[in-house]
Amino acid sequence: MKLRQLKLKQRMILILGIMALIQTGFIGLFALHYLERSLDEQIGQRALDVAKTIAAMPDVIQAVEQKDSLYLQPLSISLAKTTRARFVVIGDNDGIRLAHPRPEKIGHSMADDDGDTGYPALIEGHGYIAKAVGSLGWSMRGKAPVISADGNIVGLISVGYDLNRVSEIIQRYRLTLILVILGSFIVSAAIAVWFANHFKKAIFGLEPEQIARLFDEQRATLESVREGIIAINSAGEITTINQTAIETLGLPKNGSLIGRKIDEVLPDSCMLDVLNTGEPQFDQEVWRGDHCIIANRLPLKQGDTITGAVSSFRRKDELDMVSQQLTRIQQYADTLRSQSHEYSNKLHTIAGLIQIGASDKALQLIGQETQSHQALIKLLMKAVPDPVLAGCLLGKYNRAREMGLTLVIDPESEMTSLPEKLPREQLVSIIGNLIDNALEATLKHHGNEGRVLLAMTDLGNDLIFEIEDQGPGIPLQQQDKIFEKGFSSKTNDGHGYGLHLVKNLLDKLCGTITIESGSAGGSRFTVYIPKNKK
Missing domain, CATH: 3.30.450.20 (PAS domain)
Structure with missing residues (x-):
């Protein structure tokens, strides 16, 4: 099974366990090696110290000079027992044994066992330590020269200690180390389980691959919004x-x-x-x-x-653009709804006149309807050639008729010089909201048969629109507040945003708006939009 196929907890347990096993094993091997070297050095130094001590004994020096094996043989065995050494071997200045635990080795060269001629001690006069296998097995040896009273090297002392004790100590520590390694692995596994549970809780139980996928999704989402x-x-x-x-x-x-x-x-x-x-x-x-x-x-x-x-x-201008687009869509929807409702009523009336045999009245009503719309369309085509603004005014005209009101467009109006750079959706939002407010104010105060007057002119440097209603008018103390967001004289929700939007749009177009009393007692809103925005 591949590692990526395992769960996060299993991976962490496995990885931490292996790491603990490797670390503990490495430390254990290093400790065993260091312990072995330390023991070897200690035993070798002890052997050298004993060899130097024996080599400095006057009786030994004299016996070596005389090559008295009869005296040195029992002495070497006694010294080996006293110092707990495996052996004490004494040789002359030619490396020939004068004393040895095995008597048959006496008279033979000390190099027969391990090839060590004792050169550093016999020639240079330096004591040294050597680890070698001889006729008595593996041993750590300390060799020191025997120097006579006149300073001549007359012999060699070799003291050896058995290394089996070292092996026993190393073996005992090796067993302890294995138990420590197993214990460390178990502890590491327990810690890994605890840490994995804590870590999984911190990342809401997700796997690393899931986190990476969520990160990519989040980054793509952030860049897409x-x-x-x-x-x-x-x-x-x-x-x-x-x-x-x-x-x-x-x-x-x-x-x-x-x-x-x-x-x-x-x-x-x-x-x-x-x-x-x-x-x-x-x-x-x-x-x-x-x-x-x-x-x-x-x-x-x-x-x-x-x-x-x-x-x-x-x-904010992006949000305003969305609001304007929604307003425009709402205006189109209102236009279609009012036209549909109005024509539905007209058709029902005509159908009723035909059914009762009043064909002349039906034809007269059709003529009046056609004449009214033709006059309005002719006026708009002449005074407002821009299709967006003309469509907005036609929609508001139909909505007024649906409400039982009349939107009167001054026949002297003219709006033929709309600048190309003037955003049409902003213009119709301004005019549409003002007309809607005028219609609602007129209907509320005057009832049916009320009128809203609209006059337009593009003479001079400004585009000028006048909208006059037959509402109750606006008190002077409220004229500065009606353009604030959420302010409305109506008690129900959903109002107080139209005039706020109008004011914001006019600010962008560097336009202004004034309020005064109308000729019929209502309010007259006058909008000034410069043709060339500064």
């Missing part, structure tokens, strides 16, 4: 930022922003406030250069601990 997203950790360092955020904020694209402090990248950011207080912020307007940004900021929490903050934002 049209909102800018920035996330920071508890230290205020940027951990996540997508390309949209970089482009919206005008940040450098060639440098890495991950890991940098948010107050270094965006000195005016309020994300640190969210990090410190833990309070979310919604729909905050922030100016970045010459454009406004709508931002939402939320704290990131693990339990009750704040671990960071995330901010999502988008340019």
Whole structure:
């Protein structure tokens, strides 16, 4: 089975166990080797010290000079027992044995056993340590020269200690080491199980491959959304930022922003406030250069601990564009609905007149309807050649008739010089919202048969639109508040946004709007839009 096929817990147990086994084994082998060398050195030094001590004995020096094997043979055996050495061998200056645990070896060269001639001791006069196998087996030997009173080297003392004791000690430690290795493996496995459970809990029980896949999905998701997203950790360092955020904020694209402090990248950011207080912020307007940004900021929490903050934002003009498009769609829907409803009523009336035999009345109604629409279409074609604005006005005309009202367009109106750069969706949003407000105010105050007047002119440097209703009028103290977001004289929800949108659109077009009392007691809104935006 491949390692990648195992679960994370199994992998961690296996890897940590193998690591513990390797580490403990390596340390154990090193310890055994070091112990063996240390024991060898200690035994060898002891053998050398004993050899030097024997070589310095006057009786031994005299007997070696005289090559008195009869005296040296029992003495060597006695010294070996006293020093607990395996053997004490004494030789003359030619390396010929004068004393040996085996009497038959006396008179033979000391090099017969291991090839060691004792050169450093016999020629250079230095004691040394050697590990070799001889006629008595493996032993650690210390060899020292026997020096006469006049300074001549007259012989050699070789003291050997058996290494079987060293092997026994090493074997005992080797068994202990194996038990330690097994114990370390079991402990490591237990720690691995605990750590794997804790780690799996911290990563919500996911496997590494799942985390990698989620990371790729998150990165792709962040780059696919049209909102800018920035996330920071508890230290205020940027951990996540997508390309949209970089482009919206005008940040450098060639440098890495991950890991940098948010107050270094965006000195005016309020994300640190969210990090410190833990309070979310919604729909905050922030100016970045010459454009406004709508931002939402939320704290990131693990339990009750704040671990960071995330901010999502988008340019306000993009949101306004979406709102304008929705308004335009709503206007088209209202136009179609009002036309459908109006023509349905007309058709039912005509059908009823035909059924009761009043064909003349039916023809007269058809003529009036055709004449009315033809006159309006002729006026719009002449005064408003732009199809978008003309379509908006035609839709509002039909909606007014559906409400039992009349939208009167001044026949002297003229709007033939609309600038090419003027966004048509913004223009119809402004005019459409003002007409809708005028119709609702007229219907509420005047009832059916009320009128809304519209006059347009493009003479001079401005486009001028006048919308006059027959509503109750707007008190002077409210004229500065009606353009605020959410302000409305109506009690039901869903109002207070139309005039706010009108004001925002006019600000973008560098236009203005004035309010005054109308001739019929209502209000007159006058819109001025410059043809050439400064």
